Amino acid sequence: MTAAVVGLSHSPLIGRNDPEPEVLARVDEAVESARAVVRRFDPELVVLYAPDHYNGFFYKEMPPFCLATEAHAVGDFGSQGGPLSVDTDAARTLAKGVLDRGIDLTVSARMTVDHGFAQPLEVLFGGIDRVPVVPVFVNGVATPLGPVSRIRALGTAVGQAAAALDKRVLFVASGGLSHDPPVPVLEGAPPRVADALIEGNPPTPEQRAKGEERVVQAGRDYAAGSTKMIPINPAWDNLLLDQLERGDLEEFDSWTVDDMAAQGGGSAHEVRTWIAAYASLAATGKYEMTSRFYEAIPAWIAGFAVTTAEGR
Ligand SMILES: O=C(O)/C=C/c1cccc(O)c1O
Numbered sequence: 001m002t003a004a005v006v007g008l009s010h011s012p013l014i015g016r017n018d019p020e021p022e023v024l025a026r027v028d029e030a031v032e033s034a035r036a037v038v039r040r041f042d043p044e045l046v047v048l049y050a051p052d053h054y055n056g057f058f059y060k061e062m063p064p065f066c067l068a069t070e071a072h073a074v075g076d077f078g079s080q081g082g083p084l085s086v087d088t089d090a091a092r093t094l095a096k097g098v099l100d101r102g103i104d105l106t107v108s109a110r111m112t113v114d115h116g117f118a119q120p121l122e123v124l125f126g127g128i129d130r131v132p133v134v135p136v137f138v139n140g141v142a143t144p145l146g147p148v149s150r151i152r153a154l155g156t157a158v159g160q161a162a163a164a165l166d167k168r169v170l171f172v173a174s175g176g177l178s179h180d181p182p183v184p185v186l187e188g189a190p191p192r193v194a195d196a197l198i199e200g201n202p203p204t205p206e207q208r209a210k211g212e213e214r215v216v217q218a219g220r221d222y223a224a225g226s227t228k229m230i231p232i233n234p235a236w237d238n239l240l241l242d243q244l245e246r247g248d249l250e251e252f253d254s255w256t257v258d259d260m261a262a263q264g265g266g267s268a269h270e271v272r273t274w275i276a277a278y279a280s281l282a283a284t285g286k287y288e289m290t291s292r293f294y295e296a297i298p299a300w301i302a303g304f305a306v307t308t309a310e311g312r
């Protein structure tokens, strides 16, 4: 088996509230070199770690992570909707392999996903139905959250199970790094919001449009500096990337949920997808980070990174 990683920040504001053309050009260049790595690697299977933003997972039942044997995307923020091309056989094999390794994995036979999953598939492969994929939801938004060590253990178990498939497997991480978008919080929420976060009542098209406009406006305010949102933290983001580059993944075990939120904002926990993906690659052998791009992009409410890594 050979393995590789692409880490790719997502933002629903891409194309809706873009930064200056020079920033866009630098991002495009980084994404294009990630695409080139993917083309050369030619994956037979993609394991995609991504969060959800209260479109598929709700407090009625909120697992810390969940692997899908089938999935469909809701098409939020203009992302592609419809079924993902899930490799159900591979997903079942990976689920069994992960459970056999003592990780209490939740499995979904019909997962609902949002732009967190759809965007990297569209960016890297041109659509959500182009490559055999195993979607793995990693909760990066809904507190309380468990220790980061469990995410590293999940990634390690997935990597070990994937190694037994004897395929070229690309692990993709979607999310983060530091960012503090206006995603609702259950604690202290007014009853109608709390009910939606718990039950997941599907929004009407008007409600969805209003919620999305609120995020777009937040991006404009963030870029203009007129907001109370926690600022993007390039030092913290680069510390994370340094540890991933060095392969010092055990060091993440001492990171705490409270400190991560203080350093990187309420959605900084999306970096859990990166830790999982790199732990999966590390479980297959030594690796090298072959490209690394980072830029703070307030218009997208994102400490935005693109990295690639390949087994040595
Ligand atoms: O409101 C949402 O659904 C998500 C917002 C958001 C904004 C910026 C970066 C991200 O990773 C997000 O999920």
Ligand SMILES: [Fe+2]
Pocket (backbone or CB within 6 Å): 010, 051, 053, 116, 175, 176, 267, 270
């Ligand atoms: Fe997100």
